[in-house]
Amino acid sequence: MRRTVFRKSLFGFLVLCGLCVLALGARLIAADVDGIAVPKLELHDTHLDNGLRVILVPDHSAPVYAINVTYNVGSRNEPPGHTGYAHLFEHMMFQGSENVGKGEHFILIFNNGGGMNGTTNEDRTNYFEELPKNQLDLGLYLEADRMRSLAVTQPNLDNQRAVVEEERRQSVDNQPYGHADLDIDNLSYDNFAYKHSTIGSMQDLNNASLQDVQNFFKTYYAPDNGVLVLVGDFDPEEALAKVKKYFDAIPSQQPPPKVDLSEEQHYGERRETIYDPLAREPQIIEAYHIPPGNTAENYAAQALAGILSGGQSSRFYQHLVKEKQLAVNVQAEPDARIGPSLFYIVATPRPGVSVADLEKGIDDELAAVIKDGVTADELAKAKTQELRRFIDQRRSTLNTANLIGQYAVYYDDPNLINTVADKEAAVTLDDVHAVATKYFVRDERAVVITMPAPKDSVAGKATGGAQ
Amino acid sequence: MIKRNSELARTLRLSLWPGRLVKGRGKQRPYAVAVAIVALVCASQVRAQGNKGTDVSKVVRLNRAPVSKEVLHVQLPRPTVQKLPNGLTLVLLEDHKLPTVAFTMMIRPGQLADPDDLPGLASFTAAMLREGTTTQTSAQIAKEIDSLGASLGANAGFGSGYLSVNASGLAPDADKILDLMSDVVLHPTFPDSELAQYKQREQSALEQRLSNPGFLANQALRKALYVEPPLSVDSPTKDSIAKVTSADLKKFHDQHFTPGNAIVGVTGDFKTADMRALIEKSFGSWSGAAEAPLALPESRVSEPSKIILVDRPSSVQTYIVAGARTIRRTDPDYYSLVVMNDVLGGGPQARLFLDLREEHSYTYGAYSNMSANIYPGDWTGYAAVRTPVTDGSMTQFVYEYKKIASEAVPASELDDVHRSIIASFALSLEQPAQVLGSWMTVQYYGLAVDYWDKYPDRISGIDAAAVQAAAKKYVDLTHIQWVAVGDRKQIEPVLKKYGSVTVVDADGNPEP
Numbered sequence A: 001m002r003r004t005v006f007r008k009s010l011f012g013f014l015v016l017c018g019l020c021v022l023a024l025g026a027r028l029i030a031a032d033v034d035g036i037a038v039p040k041l042e043l044h045d046t047h048l049d050n051g052l053r054v055i056l057v058p059d060h061s062a063p064v065y066a067i068n069v070t071y072n073v074g075s076r077n078e079p080p081g082h083t084g085y086a087h088l089f090e091h092m093m094f095q096g097s098e099n100v101g102k103g104e105h106f107i108l109i110f111n112n113g114g115g116m117n118g119t120t121n122e123d124r125t126n127y128f129e130e131l132p133k134n135q136l137d138l139g140l141y142l143e144a145d146r147m148r149s150l151a152v153t154q155p156n157l158d159n160q161r162a163v164v165e166e167e168r169r170q171s172v173d174n175q176p177y178g179h180a181d182l183d184i185d186n187l188s189y190d191n192f193a194y195k196h197s198t199i200g201s202m203q204d205l206n207n208a209s210l211q212d213v214q215n216f217f218k219t220y221y222a223p224d225n226g227v228l229v230l231v232g233d234f235d236p237e238e239a240l241a242k243v244k245k246y247f248d249a250i251p252s253q254q255p256p257p258k259v260d261l262s263e264e265q266h267y268g269e270r271r272e273t274i275y276d277p278l279a280r281e282p283q284i285i286e287a288y289h290i291p292p293g294n295t296a297e298n299y300a301a302q303a304l305a306g307i308l309s310g311g312q313s314s315r316f317y318q319h320l321v322k323e324k325q326l327a328v329n330v331q332a333e334p335d336a337r338i339g340p341s342l343f344y345i346v347a348t349p350r351p352g353v354s355v356a357d358l359e360k361g362i363d364d365e366l367a368a369v370i371k372d373g374v375t376a377d378e379l380a381k382a383k384t385q386e387l388r389r390f391i392d393q394r395r396s397t398l399n400t401a402n403l404i405g406q407y408a409v410y411y412d413d414p415n416l417i418n419t420v421a422d423k424e425a426a427v428t429l430d431d432v433h434a435v436a437t438k439y440f441v442r443d444e445r446a447v448v449i450t451m452p453a454p455k456d457s458v459a460g461k462a463t464g465g466a467q
Numbered sequence B: 001m002i003k004r005n006s007e008l009a010r011t012l013r014l015s016l017w018p019g020r021l022v023k024g025r026g027k028q029r030p031y032a033v034a035v036a037i038v039a040l041v042c043a044s045q046v047r048a049q050g051n052k053g054t055d056v057s058k059v060v061r062l063n064r065a066p067v068s069k070e071v072l073h074v075q076l077p078r079p080t081v082q083k084l085p086n087g088l089t090l091v092l093l094e095d096h097k098l099p100t101v102a103f104t105m106m107i108r109p110g111q112l113a114d115p116d117d118l119p120g121l122a123s124f125t126a127a128m129l130r131e132g133t134t135t136q137t138s139a140q141i142a143k144e145i146d147s148l149g150a151s152l153g154a155n156a157g158f159g160s161g162y163l164s165v166n167a168s169g170l171a172p173d174a175d176k177i178l179d180l181m182s183d184v185v186l187h188p189t190f191p192d193s194e195l196a197q198y199k200q201r202e203q204s205a206l207e208q209r210l211s212n213p214g215f216l217a218n219q220a221l222r223k224a225l226y227v228e229p230p231l232s233v234d235s236p237t238k239d240s241i242a243k244v245t246s247a248d249l250k251k252f253h254d255q256h257f258t259p260g261n262a263i264v265g266v267t268g269d270f271k272t273a274d275m276r277a278l279i280e281k282s283f284g285s286w287s288g289a290a291e292a293p294l295a296l297p298e299s300r301v302s303e304p305s306k307i308i309l310v311d312r313p314s315s316v317q318t319y320i321v322a323g324a325r326t327i328r329r330t331d332p333d334y335y336s337l338v339v340m341n342d343v344l345g346g347g348p349q350a351r352l353f354l355d356l357r358e359e360h361s362y363t364y365g366a367y368s369n370m371s372a373n374i375y376p377g378d379w380t381g382y383a384a385v386r387t388p389v390t391d392g393s394m395t396q397f398v399y400e401y402k403k404i405a406s407e408a409v410p411a412s413e414l415d416d417v418h419r420s421i422i423a424s425f426a427l428s429l430e431q432p433a434q435v436l437g438s439w440m441t442v443q444y445y446g447l448a449v450d451y452w453d454k455y456p457d458r459i460s461g462i463d464a465a466a467v468q469a470a471a472k473k474y475v476d477l478t479h480i481q482w483v484a485v486g487d488r489k490q491i492e493p494v495l496k497k498y499g500s501v502t503v504v505d506a507d508g509n510p511e512p
Helices: A085-092 A104-111 A133-149 A154-173 A178-188 A202-207 A210-220 A236-247 A296-309 A315-323 A355-372 A376-393 A397-411 A416-425 A429-439 B036-048 B121-131 B138-147 B171-186 B192-210 B213-226 B238-243 B246-256 B272-283 B334-345 B351-359 B387-406 B411-423 B432-445 B451-460 B464-474 B488-498
Strands: A029-033 A036-039 A044-047 A053-058 A064-071 A115-120 A125-132 A226-232 A270-276 A283-290 A327-334 A341-349 A446-452 A460-464 B080-083 B089-094 B100-107 B151-155 B163-170 B262-268 B306-311 B317-325 B363-371 B378-386 B481-486 B501-504
Touching: A036 A376, A044 A236, A053 A236, A053 A397, A064 A133, A064 A397, A085 A115, A085 A125, A085 A154, A085 A210, A104 A115, A104 A133, A104 B411, A125 A133, A125 A397, A133 A226, A133 A236, A154 A178, A154 A202, A154 A210, A154 B317, A154 B351, A154 B363, A154 B378, A178 A270, A178 A283, A178 A341, A178 A446, A226 A236, A226 A397, A283 A296, A283 A355, A283 A429, A296 A315, A296 A327, A296 A341, A296 A355, A296 A376, A296 A416, A296 A429, A315 A327, A315 A355, A315 B138, A315 B192, A327 A355, A327 B192, A341 A355, A355 A429, A355 A446, A376 A397, A376 A416, A376 A429, A376 B100, A376 B138, A376 B163, A397 A416, B089 B272, B089 B432, B100 B171, B100 B432, B121 B138, B121 B151, B121 B163, B121 B171, B121 B192, B121 B246, B138 B151, B138 B171, B151 B171, B163 B171, B171 B272, B192 B213, B192 B238, B192 B246, B213 B306, B213 B317, B213 B378, B213 B481, B262 B272, B262 B432, B306 B488, B317 B387, B334 B351, B334 B363, B334 B378, B334 B387, B334 B411, B334 B451, B334 B464, B351 B363, B351 B378, B351 B387, B378 B387, B387 B464, B387 B481, B387 B488, B411 B451, B411 B464, B432 B451, B481 B488, B488 B501
Parallel strands: A053 A226, A270 A446, B089 B262, B306 B481, B306 B501
Antiparallel strands: A029 A036, A044 A053, A064 A125, A064 A226, A115 A125, A270 A460, A283 A341, A283 A446, A327 A341, B080 B089, B100 B163, B100 B262, B151 B163, B317 B378, B317 B481, B363 B378
16 A cells, blocks of 8 residues: 655644634545545635635645635525526626726736636636736735726626627527526426526526626625635745735625525426427436535435446446447436535437437436445445546646635535545445435436427427326 | 536536636647737727727726736756657656646557548547457456546547547556556457447437537538648548448558557656656557658648538527638747737637627637647637627628738737746646646657747747738638538628628538
8 A cells, every 4th residue: 555645834833823724633644545645735714804714725836826716606696587697797707896907807817827717606606817926916906806896887787798698699599408408407496596597598687787786796795705715836924914915905795695595395207308409319317306515415426426427337338328228428417516406317319219218228227226226346436536536626726726615615614625535435335325215216306308309490398297 | 618428418617708727838729918909999990890889898908906027937847758669759757746647648640541531530449449458348448447546548639640548547556557558559459349339429429519510610611721631521420430340440550559650648646767667568569660751731722712601500609710721830930820829819818809709799709729730730710609790790800810910919919928928837837737748749749859948938039020920921811711600591691791602501511
């Protein structure tokens, strides 16, 4: 057995004013699968007086740093009539603030050798940049200026509304299967928070007013509703001083209203068929309800997904693609949300195979897990794959910062970056069997079938209960 | 961006731009720059050109954010480059941050060796490597790879002069991963039963691709720019998938899989001497000389500009792409093309994005791209725009292409591009696979060993005159080839304003 011990960094002894260094102790090794050690990170976790949570993570392996600001707002916060606002707002954050012009953010980041983006999902909105280490002030200044003083104008709103509508066309309306991706959530959830799409409806986007956008900013883009994460080549004490310089004066706001994410148990399978003129082959999406992310059951569901479709030795690939030749591909993808989550299965039948036959093939695979469980070899394999993925994610400071920001906002646990691999490793055979039995319930699932429609036709759909 | 099918399938991921986050070099394009002053100028001109009444949302540069004037100069770590007695070139780059290891092997001449009547042969061969060897079945190989948490795959990109085999995993498994990799490279059997299944999957994948507007656009453009196979080919055909045999794959493998044709690169948590020994053990007995370079068609297309409309009924957007042939990777014009491309469309800060998206909101993104190869490559500019603004978007593309060829780039804009390219070296240091790729590029094209050390100075040396000269030569509106994928009924009359239009369907057949 071989161990790689990450060299303990300089900051083991640092006591920083106002910084709570998470006690990671002498044990700097996280998960350990077959002797593989993942170096642990030292998180310096503190709050400014205005409530902004600041997490500083030194990593001197390259002369760069990453900054992530994650706001505790996503499409789950949108009420009916306001769908797509969280994501539209993400675009508005690049339209200028008191000291940064419209579009200047891109220009400053890329001209100085950096990279950046912003993303929105159901649960959170994040903004991130990566820059050479000598540009630490630049990243902090850009994030602070827009948190403090976003300036939105009607022309900029109109412009970005149109860009977002183009994004919707490009990723949904002009793509085969685009609507199936939205409809599966719509069918699966009754609670509006997760029922509606993050991209939103064209009608709601068109109705968004300047006042709406301003209210959204005031409600959600406050320091006490966000987390700032820095990972990279800096001195934490100096970095904290800079963070204070730029962010201290931003006032906190009333906490935003809490969103009820609870979902009543469903009875009766929900089913829809979409006739899609852009599709050339049928597609099946199924969704089963599973518990929220970072729960023992959700980790078991992630392992189960690895067993079902992780790699070419997986059950779906070996049984459905190779042996029975029912499918050209079948993927299991459980998600991990703050609230009730979904276990998706997406499949394309082999040409000439009926959707019904492939559906039955998938059902048989799930039934086999429920009947006999999975093997120790399969679970070990899934865990090793999971660990490998996690290590790869940890390579870049930017990915690391994004994960920490997400863990802080989702679960109030930024240190999950150091413990998630242990949690994944702790899943047992019984856990996997139990989640399959409890959650692969045909009567509670949703199914969206896409069928190719004649090329010149208009997309249509047929909805119904169990067949 | 929606991930689909073989990738994790479902989630619609929304982001500000569908972008790369980190700059790249070598085969990847570096990012570029544009200055607001430029964008403001074009905004006003645009309105003069017929967008009167549109309330243009202007890009503004206030220059108040604190920017360090210093550009952090970094040197890429140098790998160890060695040649085994059998001719196999090794490029070894240690990186001890995390306990992983990654192998990549380039085997010439890849898809460029496809017979004209069997497009895709190299990619079929690559995809079938894992499907059985003299000692292991497809299922055994899959199980072993997955049990190690490793990955192993191969592909042969269209237009690329090599086939790639990639393997990676946890560092302590380096020997096992290398054994698997050498087994599939040296001893594949291409079993008939596996090939029959692969063909079905590939036919289905081809159908899926044919529903994608970007794929349709690039396929048509490639044909317009390169005219003759193998360079004009961008995809296998239903026919080539149907007729390929196991014997074809064996023949391709026997002919081209030689150590003399190959470069293997490794990065990760290992000691160089140990790694060399491991590779010698796995590949030392492999034999075969390097092939003579292929004779490829020389000519750049000098046909007059034309427009190909790929009819995709029910489309709500038009995917517009324009392109022209450019240069070999070793051409002295390379640096000026890199800078020119960055000014024009290298990222969200470049002219096309700021014009078509930020000023006009016609699109979610507009970019340009350049490739240089062992043959003269191409330059392309593209965007997906909503159907009703196809006309306005064409106007802006033409405007930007004319402008970059007819006006000198302002000094501050050029300075930003230089800075952007040079400063981005720091970011690549945390991506050892990318650094390794840069050094493999040096080996592949036979560039100087200090190529990347000198690269920043070469870029800084490109002045406004050189950028304009490159644009004049390569972004030449009289010879640019255009492709528009969209709903013919709505866009054909509009496109006719910009040149002669030929209409084809998704399969490339002419429509009356």
